[in-house]
Amino acid sequence: MDVTAKFLGGASSVTGSKYLIDLGDFEFMVDCGLFQGRRELRERNWDKFPIPVDQLEVIILTHAHLDHIGYLPRIVKQGFKGPIYCTEATAEIAKILLLDSGKLQEEEAEFARKKGYSRHEDPQPLYTMEDAEAVFPQLVPKPFDKPFSIHPSVDVVFFHAGHILGASIVKVLIKGASQTKKLVFSGDLGRYHDPVLFPPTRISKADVLWIESTxxxxxxxxxxxxxxxxxxxxxTFDREGLVIIPSFAVGRTQLLLYHMYQLMEKRKIPKVPIFLDSPMAIDTTKLYLDFHTDHRLSDMILEENQHAFNHPQLHYFQKREQSMTLNDYRGRAIIISASGMATGGRILHHLFHHLPHEKNGVIIVGYQPEGTRGRRLLDGEPTVRIYGVDVPVKAKVHQIVGLSAHADQEELMDWAEGFSDRPKVTFIVHGEGNGPEELALKLKEELGWNTVIPQYLESFVLFEGI
Incomplete structure (x- = not known):
């Protein structure tokens, strides 16, 4: 049996992760991500899929971020009918994010139609909410640490990766006629000292390794x-002001809730109302209760009446009417709302109403790309445009670093050092700029590894005649 790999995404970019493995009589793919970011990347989502969809039999997901799952509605609509394996929490988060993605795709197409800025006479969404729902019956949840078979010659095991709830490192065992080979996909690795999520599991052996390089x-x-x-x-509270935090609904929000609860319990900040005003963040936070054994806070949740996700100061605002009551709120409180880059969602009306008041504070807790409102706030621009209005920025803007869900270079190397044998080849994926090159060089110089930075649509023979 010959085994080949083809890179359909996540190669020299941090988006669109898709890794095709071909055993000759069986093809499966690890991750099925949406291309995001630059226009030339986004346009790939509209291209014909690089392989015949009916040849693909199985998809395995590392975790539920859109750059790893966001193409699923598209590929299912094109005819993929096979099982989609993932961890139990990933299946539930995927449902939340895919529905939201479908809604945004529909809204963007409708907006383009109304404003007439599309090159197409009748702009269509990449996929709809209905397309997203069509994915759900094909999701097959599996627990961590328990091998399962996807083919007579292929077994799979999920291990904790950190990063977000349910995120996994995927180990694939390919059983040939004469030998068994191990493929390991890091997915996105989390931080070793994350207070909420488990650290990435150390894996001892891999014949071929895919390691992220974000x-x-x-x-x-x-x-x-x-x-x-x-x-x-x-x-902000010294000025009797209101704290506004744009935050990503999955992962970052839950980490913030943990830190704020700890700060209040340690009396480092006063006990004030915390308003979580994001239906998606609320739904995701509830999954931390449902899947409490998948993170470090299990004992806290099971043994304490009050904890980071359930205490008198924390208020969940699902309904839009509840959200609107915060427009005129004055005084010391904390509002957490999506989106994390202030590009859309309920956070916009909070910024619209509270940015003009100098006693208030805005705390930026995530990376802000060029062109986003979050970046403009960080850059100190005197106004930001919201709902067609140039809103004066009188509130004080703070930036908090160190809340990233991605392992840094030292942590990536620490995880790599857990392998007792050098992989035959290590593919450096899911990175751009200097990230892949610097990690490849470090792995080569310090561990003596054979590293390759693959390009989009590049193919490799992994094994011959096993």
């Missing part, structure tokens, strides 16, 4: 994010 050229700040968060909150 932060392959960066080292995380040594500043404790909890202390920086307390300082920014107290600065």
């Amino acid at each position: 932060y392959g050229d960066r080292k995380a700040s040594s500043t404790k994010p909890e202390d920086a968060l307390a300082k920014a909150i107290l600065d």
